[in-house]
Amino acid sequence: MTMTTDQAEWFAGTFERISDNIGQAILGKQDVISLVLTALLTDGHVLLEDAPGTGKTMLARSLAATVQGTHSRIQFTPDLLPSDVTGVTIYDQRTQEFEFHRGPVFANIVLADEINRASPKTQSALLEVMEESRVTVDGVTYANERPFMVIATQNPIEQAGTYRLPEAQLDRFLIKTSIGYPDRASTVRLLSGAATKDRSGALSAIITTQAIRDMTELAATVHVDAAVLDYVAELSEETRHVDETRLGVSVRGAMAMVRAAKVRAAARGRNYVLPDDVRDLAPHVWTHRLVLDPEAEFGGATAPAVLDRVLARVSVPQQRGGTPVAAGVGSDPAAGA
DSSP states (O other): OOOOHHHHHHHHHHHHHHHHHHHTTSTTOHHHHHHHHHHHTTTOOEEEEOOTTSSHHHHHHHHHHHEESOEEEEEOOTTOOHHHHHEEEEEETTTTEEEEEEOTTSSSEEEEETGGGSOHHHHGGGHHHHHHSEEEETTEEEEOOSSOEEEEEEOSSOOTTOOOOOHHHHTTOSEEEOOOOOOHHHHHHHHHTTTOSOGGGGOOOOEEHHHHHHHHHHHTTSBOOHHHHHHHHHHHHHHHHSTTEEEOOOHHHHHHHHHHHHHHHHHTTOSBOOHHHHHHHHHHHTGGGOEEOHHHHHTTOOHHHHHHHHHHHSOOOBOTTSOBGGGTOOOOGGGOO
């Protein structure tokens, strides 16, 4: 069953209302907010890498305030233990039974603040729950409630005492992006309200977790033409074959792109995906999945530049009659190549 036009319009309207609500706290950053919402509606996770004071934590708190669910914050430090994240089993002397005490990861939206400051052992505690939305402790599996989303932050400037995230964990993040500094007009608005330290505190929840689940399931019904799927597959394969990469986009990364493209299409009021959706999302969904060859990296190669070259090299799929699908001519999902 494919999403109808009316459903696409409802999805786009709801997406915009959520984005506007978060935008009351995060000024002038609608593109970043849209990316975070895209991850939320695909059961994905976000890695925010930016300098201090740009609003990374504020963005996570604003999203948590907008969604009527549970949220938690984990401050990652070198002495943090895996059990501090997932929870621990404790023996109750009164009942003479072991009781599991859930950790902060059992929430709808989890802020993993400065994730690269914790040891690799603690970082790996998130691997299972990020991929499967469940935690296994002492051989017992505990499911987490959907929606479940990890928003992790890290500071790229200060590297002393930090542990770089391994490729396996980077691949768990649907999107990696940065907020950046606001423009002049947004900065003036922020300065005029400088007395308010936490702008997210003034936000009200405007959507329930059930509605988020409904939107996620609805986005999954967006039509993706076979030509677009082949385009995603060819792009991901090409990233593995270029000389500068030691590791290209994984199959998980290609599947993540399709899911994200579906949400992006629905957020724009369409019930079908265009190659433009893939091209727009590629820098945020794929760049952090590329592992460059050390010699190429030493020679000045960068992941964004490699991906740009791949996007330029692979031809965009065509509709019947030779019209590029990216041109968006026609709205019939069956009109693809």
